[in-house]
Amino acid sequence: MKINNEVIGLVAGILTASSMLPQLIKTLKKKEADDISPFMVIILIVGTGLWSYYGVLRDDLPIIITNAFSCLLNSIMLILKFRYSRNKLSI
């Protein structure tokens, strides 16, 4: 039962950590990002950054790795958001 719990947690972690990947691919292909909220992306950068720091404090490598990866994806997304938004004032 314990192994099952850990597998569910691991799958859940991989899914939420990599969720920004299809968005990055779509934005790179379309070169359009007007409809994406920069606040969502900024909140995710700060949130996953804090989770990584929490992982460091708790000495928990899975938390550090998944959230640092997610933080990196979101940082790239923020750059793409401002690069590809036709209306620069669109927030």
Add this chain to the structure above:
Amino acid sequence: MKINNEVIGLVAGILTASSMLPQLIKTLKKKEADDISPFMVIILIVGTGLWSYYGVLRDDLPIIITNAFSCLLNSIMLILKFRYSRNKLSI
């Protein structure tokens, strides 16, 4: 030190759980969602759903509440995505 850790974890959890909120507000205001990847939203629904289930298995109320809230926001976002996408085939 322990309290500081918990506060950081709590703030991180609140931020990542509520990150879809500004996106929902933006989509409702603009009524456009072409640039948003439905795969990102679907992966987040499955991922946060699994996190909630993991919270139930571990009897961890904060994990259940934050992820169930996030799963709800993402489910609403998926409905808006298909409602407001001008190009219905745009994935």
